[in-house]
Amino acid sequence: MRRTYLGEFEEVVLLMVAILDGEGYGVTISQALEKHTGRIVTFGTVHNTLIRLEEKGFVTSELGGGTTERGGDASAYSG
Amino acid sequence: MNSPDIHPPHWAHWLLTQLHPEETLEEVEGDLDELYTYWYHRAxxxxxxxxxxxxxxxxxxxxxxxxxxxxxNQFPNPTNTTMLQNYLNIALRSLLKNRAYSFINIAGLSIGLACAMLIMLYVQDEVSYDRFHTNANQIYRIYKQQTREDGSMHNGSYTGYFPGPRFSARIPEIQSFVRFQPEQVTIKTGTDIQSQSVSLVDSNFFSILSFPLVSGDARSVLTQPNAVVITEDMAIKYFGSSNAVGKIISINRNNIFKPYIVTGIAKNCPQNSSIKFQFLLPLNISDQDESNNNNWFNSFLSTFVVLASGSDIKAVQNKMNKVFESDAGEAIRAIKSKYGIKKIGISYNLEPLTDIHLGKVVPDEDEMLADKSNPEFSFILSAIALFILLIACINFVNLTVARSVKRAKEIGVRKVIGSTRRQLLIQFLSESFILCFIAFGFAFIITLVVLPVFNQLANKVLSLSYLFSIKLLTYYVILFVLTSLLAGFYPAVVLSSYNPVQTLYTRFTLASKNYLQKTLVIVQFALASFLIIGSIVLFLQFEYLTTQPLGYDDSDLIIVGNYQITRNKATLFKQELTKNPNILDVAPRNSGYNGNTIKINGDKPINISIETIDAAYLPILKVPIIAGRNFSADYPSDSTHSVLVNESFVQQAGWKQPIGEKITSFDNDNYTVIGVVKNYHYKPLTEKIEPQVFTMNPANRYGVLYIKIKPGTETESLQYIAKTFKDLFPLSPFIYNFKQEQNNQSYAAEARWKQIILLSAILTIFISCIGLFGLSVLSAEKRTKEIGIRKVLGASVSSIVSTLSTNFIKLIFIALAISIPFAWLATSKWLQGYPYRITLSWWLFASAALVVIAVALLTTSFQSIKAAMANPVKSLRSE
Structure with missing residues (x-):
């Protein structure tokens, strides 16, 4: 199997997923990122990184239910 | 849910739903909504x-x-599409692998396609003229056919007041008519006086012709005698906004300024309209004119009629002429007896509105209608575009066939595995389609970029929006398919016919003599050299036209136009002007060219051009008088009884002793010839010097003033002239021109053609040469081993270069031998249209040939030298 590398930003995002402990999804991860590192990144970056991490097998996702606050369903990521 | 008032912008949300990948759309949509709410509250x-x-x-x-x-649940694709995918893959790979060939093909084809696209735009525009009127196919223009005494026929677009109303009253097929009379007026805005062209029309103008109105009612805008309809541009020019209905404008007609009320604003005339107007005034005809039957013979306007659909044109024309003969009968008899002529020789005919733009029946007279064009332009341009496209297709065919050796193995393997010939045909055709598609994309970009330049060259106002008409797009698709087939079909047939056993055998060579490739190269270069010769001839003829001495001095000559200048005023103006030392002399002349017929030796008619001048005119132009004398104040009878004639006149009259001969006008006035003027080009060199008669007859009007100034004093002199003009003619606009500039402008058409042909010659030679370059690269590659052996055996670089190049140069010579006779024929035929022209000499063709050979040699030798310089060890080592 090919070796998998983890980029710096990927690592940070992975950390956030771990911190949020199963509660992490797009919004909460970007907010946590902003809160802990002060970095403001576009949603697309977070989204792409999450998908890449998923491809690499670091996180898995499952579809959560819609909440009262939002329209669409959220994909929760866990490490 | 969000609180109801917090919603992200709809369009952005819509964009997201349309473009974001489906798999993650739902969650991303939700996440972004939530983030939006969060930002909304925070920031x-x-x-x-x-x-x-x-x-x-x-x-x-x-x-x-x-x-x-x-x-x-994934099922494998059906085999067909897999195979097609493979074709696509292979095609793209071979395009990428052979970058140079792909470049040559794509560059050539995209240039060729771009040319074709532009020309299609041009032709489309040409044939679309006047077709936007809703009943365009029922509208006809009445024109007048005049049979002269000598039997020659002349068609004139001018008609008078009568044909419209009188024909339509008596001929049931003619449903309605509208008359269109251009006129120049002056308009006063504040203290400023400007010259403005207007058109006088019947009040039903907008109900017959489909010019849209922005405001105003089509039926009634022109019913009031003081109504005026202006275009949007004019409204902005005079009133600063297109909302000008009800405003008043002061227009001078018949020497009085009168207020006119703007009753309607029309959209600017479409550019593909022969009828163009800026101001429309109602055409009012006095009762006196209405009852004067001699008005049958005054022609100064255009008459359009609407025929009932399905009318027989011939029958209507016959009826028109019957009406003319009965209605104008008395006037005709009067004229016959007055001038002693037997036949009046006038007949009225109809020309469809849609034929006006490109038609050849009725010539354009004084540009009464706009943009009259010649269908030959479309033909020549189409031919050029076709040439260029053909040359590009030839490149493709040649290079693909020449390169096929390299792909022979692939074809062999495919056949062995089980490809049928049909499949291979599809494969290679799809490659040419892909290439053409890429070229087509580039061609589109080139067209967009080049369009403004092309507009200037072709004197057109083509716009990009034209590109998106369904009709034109269909043509483009057809063009695309045809080009792909033209370029790809032959190579596909050849490649798919290879025998697999032969191709897989290592020492496979294409043993044929390759006649096709040679023929195609010959065709390419024949076309290219044809265009090069054409552009050289055009260039020289243009040089000739602009540098040939005119027979008079047009330097430092200012022309000031004024239609209302009397003899006294002219004298006064001259006195005032010559007070300034910068102004050397002033002479009046009639405006434009007045044609007429006079009689000599009793009753021999001669068609002449009349110049109404005074004694100062010829000296100002430095035109010598070769016999007799100029007009002179010492002979008071000069103004009423004397004329000067030019050499052409004397020649046509056949006079030995012109001085003292008599000429007779059709009013039976006699004039004595007192002098002969040396021929000079009073018209552009594109026209012959016709017989001229110079008179000072006080009954004729002056229209322009020629002012000779000291060289280098243009600014001061113009200021002084303008001031004096304003003082003397406060009601006339000051319009001036430098004669020299005016003369240069008369060759604008030639200048444009020069550029078009030059450009196309450069393009053809360029495309031909990149093709030749490709071929020479291939042939050098094929012969690497041969070159290596030759070098080892002691051949010099130059001898190798010459062996490699001679093959191609031979072809170029054949191409030249074919194209030169054709070029000679075509150019000499073209030159015959010019009364004053260059002679075609051998060196002209020789220099064109030299250019072609030099360029071809340069292209091929570049590659041959590279091959000849290569180290033979490299080419011979590996086997």
């Missing part, structure tokens, strides 16, 4: 919107990463 609406948009963009392709699809 306010503007910030939130801004961020939302930015983040939407960040999750659109190509930025977004797709979640890998989970493949459930």
């Amino acid at each position: 306010g609406k503007t910030q939130a919107i801004w961020r939302y948009v930015l983040n939407v963009v960040s999750v659109l392709p190509p930025f977004v990463r797709r979640r890998e699809q989970k493949r459930y």
Whole structure:
């Protein structure tokens, strides 16, 4: 199997997923990122990184239910 | 849910739903909504919107990463599409692998296609003239056919007041008519006086012709005698806004300024309209004119009629002439007896409105209608575009066939595995389609970029919006398919016919003599050299036209136009002007050219051009008088009884002793010839010097003033002239021109053609040469081993270069031998249209040949030298 590398930003995002402990999804991860590192990144970056991490097998996702606050369903990521 | 008032912008949300990958759409949509709400509360609406948009963009392709699809229930594709995919793959790979050839093909084809696209635009525009009127196929223009005494026929577009109303009253097929009379008026805005061209029309103008009105009612805008309809541009020019209905404008007609009320604003005339107007005034005809039957013979306007659909044109024309003979009968008899002529020789005919733009029946007279054009332009341009496209296709055919050796193995393997010939045909055709598609894309871009330049060259106002008409797009698709087939069909046939056993055998060579490739190269270069010769001839003829002495001095000559200048005023103006030392002399002349017929030796008619001048005119132009004398104040009878004639006149009259001869006008006035003027080009060199008669007859009007100034004093003199003019003619606009500039402008058409032909010659030679370059590269590659052996055996670089190049140069010579006779024929035929022209000499063709050979040699030798310089060890080592 090919070796998998983890980029710096990927690592940070992975950390956030771990911190949020199963509660992490797009919004909460970007907010946590902003809160802990002060970095403001576009949603697309977070989204792409999450998908890449998923491809690499670091996180898995499952579809959560819609909440009262939002329209669409959220994909929760866990490490 | 969100609180009802917090919603991200709809369009951004819509964009997201349209473009974001389906797999993750739902969650991303939700996440962004939530973030929007969050930003909204934290940073306010503007910030939130801004961020939302930015983040939407960040999750659109190509930025977004797709979640890998989970493949459930996946069936393999049917074999067909897999194979097609493979063709596509191979095609793209071979394009990328052979970059140079792909470049040559794509560059050539895209240039060729771009030319074809532009010309299609041009032709489309030409044939679309006047077709926008809803009943265009029922509208006809009445024109007058005049049979002269000598039997020659002349068609004139001018008609008078009568044909419209009188024909339509008596001929049931003619449903309605509208008359269109151009006129020049002056308009006063404040203290400023400007010259403005207007058109006098019947009040039903807008109901017959489909010119849209922005405001005003089509039926009634022109019913009031003081109504005026102006175009949007004019409204902005005179009133500063297109909302000018009800405003008053002061227009001078018949020497009185009268107020006119703007009753309607028309859209600017479409550019593909022969009828163009800026101001429309109602055409009012006095009762006196209405009852004067002699008005049958005054022609100064255009008459359009609407025929009932399905009318027989011939029958209507016959009826028109019957009406003319009965209605104008008395006037005709009066004229016959007055001038002693037997036949009046006038008949009225109809020409369809849609034929006016390109038609050859009725010539354009004084540009009464706009943009009259010659269908030959379309033909020549189409031919050129076809040439260029053909040359590009030839490149493709030649290079693909020549390169096929390299792909012979692939074809062999495919055949062995089980490809049928049909499949291979499809494969190679699809390659040419792909290449053409890429070229087509580039061609589109080139067209867009080049369009403004092309507009200037072709004197057109083509716009990009034309590109999106369904008709034109269909043509483009047809063009695309045809080009792909033209370029790809032959190579596909050849390649698919290879025998697999032969191709897989290592020492396979294409043993044929390759006659086709040679023929195609010959065709290419024959076309290219044809265009090069054409452009050289055009260039020289143009040089000739602009540098040939005119027979008079047009330097430092200012022409000032004024239609209302009397003899006294002219004298006064001259006195005032010559007070300034910068102004050397002033002479009046009639405006434009007045044609007429006079009689000599009793009753021999001669068609002449009459110049109404005074004694100062010929000296100002430095035109010598070769016999007799100029007009002179010492002979008071000069103005009424004397004329000067030019050499052409004397020649046509056949006089030995012109001085003292008599000429007779059709009013039976006699004039004595007192002098002969040396021929000079009073018209551009594109026209012959016709017999001229110079008179000072006080009954004729002056229209322009020629002012000779000291060289280098243009600014001061013009200021002084303008001031004096304003003082003397306060009601006339000051319009001036430098004679020299005017003369140069008369060759604008030639100048444009010069550029078009030159450009196309450069393009053809360029495309031909890149093709030749490709071929020479291939042939050098094929012969690497041969070159290596030759070098080892002691051949010099120059001898190798010459062996490699001679093959091609031979072809170029054959091409020249074919094209030169054709070029000679075509150019000499073209030159015959010019009364004053260059002679075609051998060196002209020789220099063209030299250019072609030099360019071809340069292209081929570049590659041959590279091959000849290569180290033979490299080419011979590996076997």
